[in-house]
Each structure stands twice: as C-alpha cells, then as structure tokens.
Amino acid sequence: MNAKSIGLFILLFAVGGIISLAGAHALGWTGKTVVIENTQSPVPTALANFPSSSAAVPTDFVVAAEASVEAVVHVKITAERAQNYYNPFNDLFFGRPSTPQKQEIQGSGSGVILSSDGFIVTNNHVINGAKEITVVTANNNEYEAVLIGTDPTTDIALLKIDAEDLKTIVVANSDAVRLGQWVLAVGNPFNLTSTVTAGIISAKGRDINIIDEQSAIESFIQTDAAVNPGNSGGALVNTGGELVGINTAISSRSGSFEGYSFAVPANLVMKVVGDLKEFGRVQRAFMGINYNELNASLSEELKLTINSGVYVANVLEGGAADEAGIKKGDVIINVDGKQVRTGADLTEAIGSHRPGEQLNVLVNRNGINQQYSMVLKNRLGTTEMLTKEEEIIRSYGAKLSELSINEKRKLGLRYGVKVDEVLGGRFQKAGIPKGFIIVKLNNVYVDDIAKFERLIQQFNPGDGALIQGFETNGKANYYAFEW
Template identity: 50%
Template sequence: MRTRRYYIEIAVVAIFSALLSVVAYHHFFNKTQVVYNYPNYARQVAYSDTGSQPIDFTYAAEQTIHAVVHVRTKSKVETTYRNPIYEFFYGDGTITREQPVVGFGSGVIISPDGYIVTNHHVIKGAEEIVVKLNDNREFDAKLIGSDPSTDLALLKIDGNNFPFIPFGNSDALRVGEWVLAVGNPYNLTSTVTAGIVSAKARNLNIIDDNYRLESFIQTDAALNPGNSGGALVNTRGELVGINTAILSPSGSYAGNSFAIPVTIVKKVVDDLREYGVVQRAFLGITPTDMNAEIAKQHDIATTIGVYVSDVRETGAAKEAGIKKGDVVMKINEVPVQNTAELQEQLSKYRPGDKVKVTVLRDNKEKTFDVILRNLQGETKVVKSTDVAETVIFGAKFAEITDEEKSKLGIRYGVKVVELTPGKFSRAGIEEGFIITRMNNKPVTSIAELKKILNNTRGGVYIEGVYPNGVIAYYAFGI
C-alpha cells in the first residue's frame, strides 16, 4: 500500500517539472525581438528620384541594339627587319614586308539610308570596311570622310529603311544620369552595359593631333576593346555620345569610360556630308585653364573660365578686341569653365559664324561680337575639292589615281603638282614627285601628310618615287 510520502514525492516532482518547463520555454522559445530602426539613407539604385517608378533600361536597349553595327576592317602594315647574312654579302640587309591586319570595332546607324558614325581610329588605314548588322546582314561600307582631330569617321552603306538612333542632346546630360553603352566588345556583338554620367568635358590628351578637340563624357558603363565607335544612349534611347576610350592600366575596363558628345558628333557628320571635310572654327587665342595660381598672380576674381595667354595676330579674337589677360567666361551666353568646354562650344560653329564672347577684364564682364575664322585666318568654307589646293611649304598636292598606283606598284601616296619657293623646292623636290612615306609613316592622303607635318618638330625625312619609277629621298628642317 502506497504511503502518504509516496504521493508527496510525486507532487514535488510534478511541480518541479512544470517550473522547469516554464523556464525552458522562456529561455529558448520566447525571446524578445529587438528591432533597430535606422534612418532610410539607402536607396535602391534602379529607381528614380521620386521612388515611384523603376528606370526601364529595356526600352532604351530595345530601341538601340539593332542600330549598332559591328565594323570589320582589313589593312596592311609594313614590317621591317634586318637579314645579317644578306647584309654580309650584298650590303643593305633591310627587308620590308607587308602583313595583313584585321581590325574590329563598332558603329552607329544614324539615318534610315545607311549613314554610320564610328571612330577614326577604328577605320584608320583600312583598305576594306565591312559592316555587320544585328540581323547578321553584311555590307561593304564606303568611307565618306574622317576627322582625326575629333576621332570621328562617317561611313555609308547602300540600302534603305535601316534601324537608326536619333540624336539626343548631350548638353542636357546631368552628372549622375543613367546611360547605356551599346557595342561589340571582344567581338561579342550586341552587348549592352549601363552606368551613370561620372563627369563632363574631360580633356585626356589622347587624340594624336595638334588640333585635337576633346571634351569627353565620362561614364562608368563598362567598355572594352571593340566598343570603340559604339553608342552611348540615354534612357529614352537617344544618342548622346560615341564611345571612344577607356583609362586602364591593363587595356580592359577599369571603371572609367569616355564618349564624344553628340553635339560634336552632329556637327562633324553634317560637315562631312555637305563639304567632305570638317569646318573648324577657331577663336584665335592660346587658352589656359583658370586656377587659383593664375587668379592670384593676375588679381583675377575668379578661378574658373579660360585665361587668354596670347592672341593670334590674324585671329578672330584680336580682330574683335579680345586681349591677352582676358578670361573667357561664356560663348553665346553658355558658361565655359575650362578649355574643353570652350572647344566643345566652338565646335558647334563654322568659320564665318558670329558668336558673342563674354570675357572678364579688370574683374568686369565685357561682351564682344566675334566672327570666327579657320586655321588659316579666313572665314570662307573649305570643301574637299579645295584640299588639293592647300599650299604647304610652297607645294600644292593632289591624290594619286588608281592607274598611277598600278603603274608604279605602290598602294598610296600624294603627288606634288605645283611648286613655289619654299621648303619642298629648296630640298630639291620636283613637280610630279609622289611622296609615299614621311618620317617613316605612310602618306595615304593629303590630310595625313598635313597631320604628319603638324605633329613634327625638327626634321622631315621624305621617301617617294617619280612617274618614271626613279625612287628618291629628301629631307628638310622645320
């Protein structure tokens, strides 16, 4: 028979178990939830300022991807090497051979009848240009013209009803605004990347031309080799730039990409279509970006703008009354903070156009009406047919014909068609001489000859051939 003590022990064990269960529940299952209420500083990056609607990248991509083309070029380069055995027996052992080179890049169709914008460096020296559309159709492209100073070129393919990208307004772009880059990196066709406008009016000094015009849009949209000549578009699918360069220690994307603003592109395209050459308008000053040091040295009450270090004797600025020591602040009421912005504004105009230039003189603003001029100090429009009439160091030049190339066994050259007293005649060059190389660089056109001379300091070494097949060499100093 169970005793009273037995029942008391059972009761104690039951009470202890109940208490243990309660403690265990509170310890393991009923913890108090702690909520940290941080201020909402973060914002989802794919949403607009209003927070109401997401930014639709798909619309811009669909509107533009079919109008960005793959550009394939074929050219030849000369390689020179020495043969010591040949040199031992026969003297000069220098051997030159041509090697085929294939290049790739991107281009943007800008009209339904097949005009295409790309970079000058994409098609430079090309003997054959083939364009491949997003639907895999291929076309032989004709080079309408190119402009080394802006690194732009205009191509044309035959046909109609091509997809194209309309021009936008790069002046209206804001830092922080979303943009898309469309192109063919590493031959990966129809590639779209996104980023924001990181800065505007960047001058990188990367274009190989004495009269380069650089005012790049900087973005962080990923660009790689093959993107050159492709489209930079806004979220409405409008063209705002032509992708051109990256800054990278490795040659691949490193966070900084650069595009030529469409304001420059449109002017270059219009000039190449209408005149065959770009009409560059110059103010006729030696510009220097304003800074604190210049402001202090000359007691100028601003650190932004373009300081006039000098004025050209036959330039537009001097004719209008602008002086050395002035600070250019505006072009047609558009503020300019540095040389790149000044060049971008001037690039919209042609020689002979009148613009209002606002300067700071004695810390007071003055406005001048300036009639812009070309590099030669003239206001007339230059056409491609006039290029051959350009006198350089007393010589006039003309492009050579295919018949002359075939007869002499050369692929390129520029003929001296007329000589007046100057460096070319004093060097012994005679009329009819065809210049094939200058300072060991191929002379493929009159524009290329001018470019080589513009970028040369010191001496000029010329190789060429006369119509009778006699090879000759000349040299003179600059």
C-alpha cells in the same frame, strides 16, 4: 611616370577586337600608356528636365535597350601592316637587314546607324588604315561599307552602306546631360554582338590627352558603364534610347574595363558628321588665341578676381577674337550660353560651330564681365567653307603628285613628291619651281602627299619652313621661308 599616365592606358582600337600581343607589336604598339576603347554609357536626356529634388530615378532600361540595339552595328575591317622578319642568315652572311613584309590583319569595332539609307558613324581609330570595311547589322545582314570621311581631331569617321529602311537612332542634345544620370553603352565588345551595359554619367568635359592630333578636340563624357575592346564607335544612350555620345576610350591598366570610359558628345559628333556629308571634311573654326586653363595658383599669380575659366595668353592679329575685341588677359567664362571652366569646354564650344558663324563670348576683364560678338574663322583666317583640296592649295599654293617607281629609281630616291603646278601662295613667294621634287620638310622625310599634308597642318603663321629636294636637272636644292 606621373599619376596620369599610370592611370590611363590608351589602347588604340584602330583594328578593334582582340589581337594577339605579337599582332600588336606588328602594328607598332609598344604597350604604352593609354587605351582607346569604346565607352558606352547611356545618358538620359529625359532626366535632364527633372528637378534636382526628384528622388525617382528609372532603373528599367528595357525601353532604352530595345530602342537603340538595332541601330548599333558591328564594324569589321581588314588592314595591312608591315612587319619586320629577322633573318639571321641575311644579316650574318650578306650584311642585309631584315626587310618589312606586309601582313593582313583583322579588326572590329562598333558603329551607329544615323539614317535609314545607311549613313553610319564610328570612331576613326576603328577604321584607320582599313582596306576593306564590312558592316554587320543586328539582323546579321552584311554590307560592304564606303568611307565617306574622317576627322582624326575628334576620332570620328563616317561610313555609308547601300541599304534602305534601316533602323536608326534618335539623337539627343548632349549638352543637356547631367551628372548622375543613367546611361547605356551599346556595342560589340570582344565580338559579342548587341551587348548592353548600364552606368551613370560620372563627369563631363574630360580632356585625357589621347588624341595625338594638331588641334584635337577632347571634351569627353565620362561614364562607368562597362565597355571593352570592340565597343569603340558604339552608342552611349540615355534612358529614352537616344544617342548622347559615341564610345571612344577607357581608363585602364589592363586594356579591359576597370571603371571609367569616355564618349564623344553627340552634339560634336553630329557637327562632324554634317561636315563630312556636305564637304567630305570637317570645317574647323578657330578663335585665334593661345590660352591657359585658370586655376587658383595662376589666378593668384596674375592677380585675377576669379579662378575658373580660360585665360587668354595671346591674341592672333586679325583672328576672330582680335576682331571681336577680345584682349590678352581676358578670362573667357561663357561661349554662346555654354559655361566655360576648362580648355576642353572652350574647344568643344568652338569646335561645334563652323567658320562664319557668330557667337557671343562672355569674358571677365579686370573683374568686370563683358560680352563680345565674335565671327569664327577657318585656319586660313577667312569665313569660307573650303574643301580639303582648296584649303591645302591656298595654304601652300601647289598641286603635287606621287613619284613613279621609274622616277625614284632614276634619282636614287626612296621618298619624295613632285610639284606638278605652282598656283601662287607660299610656294610661289619662296621661288619653288614646277617639277621640283620635295624630299624633306623641316628635316622630316616626305613619303607621299598625305605625309606632306600632315606636316604642313602643324604649321602656324610665322613658323619657319625648310623644303629640301631636287631640281628637274637632278641638282639638290633647298628653299627656306616663313609660313
């Protein structure tokens, strides 16, 4: 086990709060490495404007705490998880394996009120899989929450409660925070409501590899404010009580706070929230490149004149970077005025914008800095804003439906989705007919439409796709094509 995996235990608090070890195993947790926990750390935007020679640092956090604590809520969830119960009599006398049984579990986390009419931001892992979500405000009022949308790539989710005149939080410019600035973490650790802890900004742009999603954006604010289970989704505020991040993870061997926590920067959070409110999904923008983080050894190997930035290893033909004039071998050092030292810097800079937006990209080419104007594109290579349904339909060109119990019984299937209509695109080119039942995609069973959509999102242009299943007459068939 390497030093990184030893140092970072990421415990996903999709069910927040405290859950027994047996419950954790029921959720499929195995005691593996890293721990997603809310890291609440206040970052004083006010200090961002102080000259570096300023020796006076405010240590009275009363204003910040009072300005933010009423805007932080307790998020409670109810979820169902399948658990296998071993029955030795079934196994011994009937040869039947144990069958999974559904178990209702409770969990909790935190959230931040963004609008007086009840829009609340939290972590995706806090509410993931929840069948019921309850929000408890600082004055102990309870509300049933509706899930507006989620973005697993940033671990952000947006909730809505039916309320008026709620206390809201002011959002700061998270790009302005500086190392060493005081911040407060506000949340509900261990179900202890309205808890405030203090620390400083320890680092920015941290990528700790905890979000297991294609195209994940990890550029965390790192702080040493104490956070624990239940803090996830809570506020990281500066000394003015302004939001600079959403607490998301901790670095720990024990599952509790041991020194460092991580928050999603507020600028990225608000971009995601804006997309979820307007479109119901995030509008992700892409450059269309493959890259490597530059360091001294790679710079020496490639005979470059700089050793910091993002090295362009490949440029996708027709992508945003290609059309802007960026070439393989360039080193990206600045995007729209934001310095780029690492891949985390780059993904945050691009992820904070939508397709169709124009950015200035500064690259170092053969030792000379050159600037290019780049128009970002979506996953499909256009500048349009697409709903999830539009993107999926354009991606593979079909409408799908879940198999009914009778259809599964008739075909003797446990898995599969049906092609209701072929609209063009890849399915039409591959010859997949209406009524075809998809059982496997690239040898992975397709349980439902959501599973199929997750699988296709991992494809890049040119990847091979193999779809296996049954025709309407019950005959097994397969279709192989290039994505």
